[in-house]
Amino acid sequence: MIEVEGLSKTFHGPDGSPASAVNEVTFKVNPGEVFGLLGANGAGKTTTLRLLCTVLKPTTGFATVAGFDVATQPAEVRKSIGFLSANTGIYDRMTPFEMVRYYGRLYGLDPKQLHDRLEFLFDSLQMNAFRDTLGARLSTGMKQKVSIARALIHDPPVLIFDEPTNGLDILVQRAVLNEIRELRGLGKTILFSTHVMSEVAKLCDRVAIMSHGSIVSQGTLPELRERHGYEDLEELFFSLVS
Numbered sequence: 001m002i003e004v005e006g007l008s009k010t011f012h013g014p015d016g017s018p019a020s021a022v023n024e025v026t027f028k029v030n031p032g033e034v035f036g037l038l039g040a041n042g043a044g045k046t047t048t049l050r051l052l053c054t055v056l057k058p059t060t061g062f063a064t065v066a067g068f069d070v071a072t073q074p075a076e077v078r079k080s081i082g083f084l085s086a087n088t089g090i091y092d093r094m095t096p097f098e099m100v101r102y103y104g105r106l107y108g109l110d111p112k113q114l115h116d117r118l119e120f121l122f123d124s125l126q127m128n129a130f131r132d133t134l135g136a137r138l139s140t141g142m143k144q145k146v147s148i149a150r151a152l153i154h155d156p157p158v159l160i161f162d163e164p165t166n167g168l169d170i171l172v173q174r175a176v177l178n179e180i181r182e183l184r185g186l187g188k189t190i191l192f193s194t195h196v197m198s199e200v201a202k203l204c205d206r207v208a209i210m211s212h213g214s215i216v217s218q219g220t221l222p223e224l225r226e227r228h229g230y231e232d233l234e235e236l237f238f239s240l241v242s
Helices: 045-052 074-081 096-106 109-125 140-152 168-187 197-203 221-228 231-241
Strands: 002-012 019-031 034-038 060-065 079-087 156-161 191-196 205-209 214-219
Touching: 002 045, 019 045, 019 191, 034 045, 034 197, 034 231, 045 060, 045 156, 045 191, 074 079, 079 140, 096 109, 096 140, 096 205, 109 140, 140 168, 156 168, 168 191, 168 197, 191 197, 205 221, 205 231, 214 221, 214 231, 221 231
Parallel strands: 034 191, 034 205, 079 156, 156 191
Antiparallel strands: 002 019, 002 060, 205 214
């Protein structure tokens, strides 16, 4: 569902000097799998996700999402993905129902399809109790549920999460991770970016460790532990990025 081969992104500073943000990144994410990108801030995780979401264009290399090329078929890629970060971006003067319905219309869902999808999401995410509450009055956990519903309204096969629990309290973090587990059970392809090693251990089927724009190792956690000789994930991580 996601295939990345030699993907690179170079920016240029005010003096014209190049700076590589992502360097020759290669990985594959299969249907029904949570694939983690683990790295410290500045490792290149967000830039990689922006390339896959077509916000940025690759300098070299290529990537496909749901069979569509991110460079030459950006519109089809955007239809195939749902994106979630810790920044909920909820409008204060819109209710959750209004907001999610608005995004459904942007994705071109017909009225009957949109109605059924809205009812399904608000029921399954337990959002009906606050569906008509203005965004300004929602708690952080409620806002994150709205963001999840917004990402899922068009039922995309691929979901991309950019540190979705960053800055959230422990109860909201737990709820978000539980929702991601359920989405994996529905066969979604999930790319999960984080700097929190406990989230990787609890959630990810495979993981790629990023440092300075490159992937330094990838595989299942048992494979990584055997390959690098560390049982503790934190020690393994620091041995690769230090």
